[in-house]
Amino acid sequence: MVRSNENEKVRQMGNKVLRKTKFFHVAFALIILLGYFFAGCSEKVVYPNSFVAGDLIFCLMYYMINKIQSEDMNKCWEDNLSEKEAIAKKYTDA
Numbered sequence: 001m002v003r004s005n006e007n008e009k010v011r012q013m014g015n016k017v018l019r020k021t022k023f024f025h026v027a028f029a030l031i032i033l034l035g036y037f038f039a040g041c042s043e044k045v046v047y048p049n050s051f052v053a054g055d056l057i058f059c060l061m062y063y064m065i066n067k068i069q070s071e072d073m074n075k076c077w078e079d080n081l082s083e084k085e086a087i088a089k090k091y092t093d094a
Helices: 010-021 025-040 050-078 081-091
Strands: none
Touching: 010 050, 025 050
16 A cells, blocks of 8 residues: 555655564564464364464554554645645544
């Protein structure tokens, strides 16, 4: 979605977020591999620790991206917005 935005500044800021969050690819791959080899389900443990770790990493990633985006989005808007940009700004300010 970031790469197809009409606002050039939004695209540039979005690429900044993408660069900052690349390490999550490695973290998710590690959790998946560890979960595949070491997690096991039983009657007592139906939700392996790897699932919990994956959920925690997802929540951390969501929080981090939301924080970065909220700080950077205000820098993207110019004083004279087009109609489409004004609509987009309305929904990102929420």
